Amino acid sequence: MTARGQNLGVSLRSQMICPHCWTEFPPHELLWIAAHSDLRGDPLLGQDEQIRFLPSRFSADGKAIDVRGELCTGLACPHCHLSIAWSLLEMQPLFLSILGAPGSGKSYFLSSMTWQLRQTLRDQFAVSFTDADPLNNQVLSEYEERLFLNPKDDQLVYLPKTELEGQLYQSVAYGERRVWYPRPFVFSLQPLDGHIDYDKRRLLARALCLYDNAGEHFLPGGETPNSPSKHLALSEVLFFLFDPTQHPKFRARCKDHSNDPQMGDHGWSHRQDQVLLEAANRIRAHSGASSSDKLRQPLVVIVTKFDAWRALAPNLKLDLNQIVRRAGKTMSALDSNVLKSVSDTVREILNQHARELVAAAEGFSNEVIYIPVSALGCAPEIIGTSGMLGIRPRHIQPIWSEVPLLFALNRCTKGLVRVGTSRRGSRSAAAVHEDETESPVLLKMRETGT
Ligand SMILES: Nc1nc2c(ncn2[C@@H]2O[C@H](COP(=O)(O)OP(=O)(O)O)[C@@H](O)[C@H]2O)c(=O)[nH]1
Ligand SMILES: [Mg+2]
Known part of the structure; x- marks a missing residue:
């Protein structure tokens, strides 16, 4: 070759x-x-x-x-x-691992995030987001279709559970030993015509490798030599999904304000902080860091199912236009003021109800950001007598599902996605301008004439 x-x-x-x-x-x-x-x-x-x-x-x-x-x-x-995938021959990979307890919403979040990114990145950021290997991404594409392109949009549907050794893991036999690797979903990201750095597109292009981990792997004792998780150590940023519907204190506070079955008797509980501690231990073991070291990767705590706990945050209005702001004729930027203020609000709420989680997150990394999302924007319903939860596709309205990855792209690439800060009081299309102090990797944006 x-x-x-x-x-x-x-x-x-x-x-x-x-x-x-x-x-x-x-x-x-x-x-x-x-x-x-x-x-x-x-x-x-x-x-x-x-x-x-x-x-x-x-x-x-x-x-x-x-x-x-x-x-x-x-x-x-x-x-x-x-x-x-061919794109890995040319593009620098960007590994990103999604962690969370079983049932925290990883599979729904991943589907909602990739579905939203296909549009938001192209329309707002002039970046293409395409399947690098459609065959390998098929499981995820099917999830997206089931939720977002379903012709029977009034029928209850659900995504299958991420089996430890099912579709989302591939097995390789090295002699007698069989190893199960998590299946990566690989996407190619490149600046499109209209991107401020279109002429540097080869340099900026990245092959995003996403991993949907089965939550069971991260319950204590879940790792075996035959189910490796080295991608955690390679991840440039880590997404940890925290699900308030699995937390007893959140459930007690929200059950009278939400019709979500997960907030009531249908809910379950895992010690979610332990999943995070377990992941941190594995990364330290892979990278040889000591058990007291904070990890170098930024940690995004994604607080899922916002629709179910929004009563605790009456002032949070999570409209995408609030955070993705026009910064020129064809480009938008993430408004870092909005990101920071939402993160502070969510941290405060977590500190009141799940203090152990904030402690685990901030012991994990020096850079922690808290982002609320709702993959579905509505509560699932119990399907008949099966006890399973399903969703009617026509009710789905994702809230901020793409924001965590937009943040990660800003943080880990040299200007594929940019941040800026809004001018006080301004609501105009040019409300965001570049702020080089926000991110060490930010490239200077040329004057756009707006
Ligand atoms: N209310 C609400 N429930 C959700 C949302 N996303 C997922 N769920 C529910 O959470 C449950 C677990 O989701 P799943 O993605 O399978 O979790 P995973 O085990 O972490 O992959 C499912 O029954 C979904 O119906 C959401 O945005 N809002
Ligand atoms: Mg899953």
Whole structure:
């Protein structure tokens, strides 16, 4: 592959990291996935998988040719043999792990976030957000379709539980040992025409690798050598979902103000601070940090199901236009004043009702931000006598689901998404201007003439 990079019309990265097993390797070690249907049987992935091979023949446009003469398009990791999206050849990866107790709303949040980002990033930030590997992202695309593109929008639907070893985990057999890796959802992000740094698009582009972890993995004792979680240590920012409906004090305060079954008898409780402490321990173990060290990654505490606990925050009006503000003709910026004031309000509420969580979060990282979201914007209903919870797609109205990732993109990239501060009292389209003190990674924005 080395000499083939130019033929493919891409400039290759010198080192790559597999988003499945996190092995680092140079691109010329990449394997190709045979295309001919007879070429089946992989020692690591099983009899039904296509053969992985190091090619010796290439087409004129740099694609490998398998031993049966078929043109191949799929790439695979030389270590675990799982498939690797092309965008990882060119774009720096951005790992991001989503943690939370079972039932805290991770799967709904992830679906709502990616659905919203497809529009918000393109329309407001002139950034494209596309599936790097549609086949690998299929589970998530199906979730999005079920919730947001469902033709039977008055029927109750639900997302399946994230099984420990189900669709969201892929298994690899290294001899006798079988390892289950969390399936990454990989998205390509690049500036579009209209982005202030469109001419630096190759430099700014990132391959976002998201992990939806089964909550059970993070209950004490959940990690085994066969279910590794090294992505936590690689994550540039961590999302921890805190679910107030699982907290006894929140439930006691909200049950008379919410019709959500989760706030009543239907609710359950996990010690959510312990999930965070367990994650911190694993990251420290992977990175060799001492148990008293705070971690280098910023921590976003995403307080889910805002629709169910909004009675505790009557002054929070979470309108997207309040935080995503026009900063020029084609670009918007995140208003850091709004972000900070909402974070302070939410921290105060958590401090009143779940002090242990604030202590765990602030012991975890020096940089903690609290963001309320509602993936659904409404309460689920109990489905018949099954006891399961479902949602009618026509009721769904996400609240701020994309904000945590917009913040992460600002924090971890060199200007893909920008922050600014609103001028006092201004509500005009040009209400936000760049504030270089807000983020060390902020690039200077040229005058936009607004
Ligand atoms: N009220 C409310 N409930 C939600 C919301 N998002 C998810 N839920 C409910 O929370 C439960 C658990 O969600 P899920 O995403 O499966 O949790 P996970 O185990 O962390 O992946 C489901 O029964 C959902 O109906 C929300 O935004 N508001
Ligand atoms: Mg789940």
